[in-house]
Amino acid sequence: MYTLRGVLLPGETTVSLHVDDRGYLVDEPVAGSEVLVDGGWIVPGLVDAHCHVGLGPAGPVDLEEADAQARVDREIIRAGRHLARPKRYIPGLAVETDEVELLPDLVAEQAAAGDGWVKLVGDWIDRGAGDLAPLWPDDVLRAAIDAAHAAGARVTAHVFGTDALPGLIDAGIDCIEHGTGLTDDLIARMAERGTALVPTLINVETFPGIADSAAKYPVYADHMRALHAGAHDVVRRATEAGVPVYAGTDAGGGIAHGRIADEIRALAAAGHPAPLGAASWAARSWLGRPAPHPGVLADLVVYRSDPRTDLAVLDHPALILLRGRLVAA
Numbered sequence: 001m002y003t004l005r006g007v008l009l010p011g012e013t014t015v016s017l018h019v020d021d022r023g024y025l026v027d028e029p030v031a032g033s034e035v036l037v038d039g040g041w042i043v044p045g046l047v048d049a050h051c052h053v054g055l056g057p058a059g060p061v062d063l064e065e066a067d068a069q070a071r072v073d074r075e076i077i078r079a080g081r082h083l084a085r086p087k088r089y090i091p092g093l094a095v096e097t098d099e100v101e102l103l104p105d106l107v108a109e110q111a112a113a114g115d116g117w118v119k120l121v122g123d124w125i126d127r128g129a130g131d132l133a134p135l136w137p138d139d140v141l142r143a144a145i146d147a148a149h150a151a152g153a154r155v156t157a158h159v160f161g162t163d164a165l166p167g168l169i170d171a172g173i174d175c176i177e178h179g180t181g182l183t184d185d186l187i188a189r190m191a192e193r194g195t196a197l198v199p200t201l202i203n204v205e206t207f208p209g210i211a212d213s214a215a216k217y218p219v220y221a222d223h224m225r226a227l228h229a230g231a232h233d234v235v236r237r238a239t240e241a242g243v244p245v246y247a248g249t250d251a252g253g254g255i256a257h258g259r260i261a262d263e264i265r266a267l268a269a270a271g272h273p274a275p276l277g278a279a280s281w282a283a284r285s286w287l288g289r290p291a292p293h294p295g296v297l298a299d300l301v302v303y304r305s306d307p308r309t310d311l312a313v314l315d316h317p318a319l320i321l322l323r324g325r326l327v328a329a
């Protein structure tokens with residue numbers, strides 16, 4: 001039983017939040033409740049919209065390691081496994097098929113295996129062509145995304161370059177991951193459709209290293225360097241055009257789990273007008289998670305100064321409540 005007093009973002013007013021013994025927010029203080037904080041900034045629980053529990057720098061990890069990663073990332077909304085073609089993604093991670101017409105059926109399977117999301121690999125290096133190239137024909141993408149929507153799932157896709165984007169966006173995809181190849185025309189189409197973008201800027205920082213290790217493919221390497229150079233500009237243009245842009249780290253792989261504060265700061269540096277909301281209230285609403293109000297479990301992070309203006313404080317939460325329970329800050 002707890003009481004928290006502070007400014008509840010994104011509002012501007014000081015409120016008192018009361019948590020009962022089951023962890024639910026309630027209207028009235030509970031007898032004997034402990035005042036956990038008096039005068040902080042209260043933020044609806046943070047969201048990392050792109051991370052991979054079960055993956056580490058060397059690929060799939062054992063269950064114990066995955067369990068530790070899940071504790072860092074806490075409450076998880078899962079897509080099923082990635083869908084890709086052979087030799088067109090990191091080996092061993094995706095469900096792969098070279099019979100592209102099977103994609104709608106595979107999407108339906110993964111929709112049933114996840115929590116309302118399906119993840120496609122939209123582009124990857126085509127070693128024959130020596131550059132990034134789309135994996136799927138446009139008509140297959142339309143059928144696949146229709147199949148996901150019919151199953152009640154939303155679809156997102158890994159896309160670095162430009163060529164795979166028109167087919168995915170016009171097929172009605174719900175979100176683009178990375179999106180470093182977005183042009184103004186494609187950004188306008190996303191804004192019109194309400195397609196979201198999760199740019200994973202701290203992962204895009206690894207692009208020059210990817211380019212360095214791909215010297216055999218100079219066109220691809222140059223392409224990756226150019227995409228890296230333009231990544232912040234894409235985020236700025238997308239937010240200006242009204243594309244919903246959310247925070248995701250791409251943890252699992254080259255990026256350690258739990259770096260959402262770094263991604264919030266990267267979005268701020270790129271000119272995102274509301275980077276904290278992109279990792280909290282806005283992302284929660286997009287993912288169907290409730291705002292804090294009586295009757296919902298208390299899922300809150302508290303800071304001693306205003307995290308919208310003091311981005312450094314994001315590394316030092318005063319306390320975290322997860323489903324009404326205190327977890328180590």
Ligand SMILES: [Zn+2]
Binds near residue numbers: 050051052250
């Ligand atoms: Zn990823």
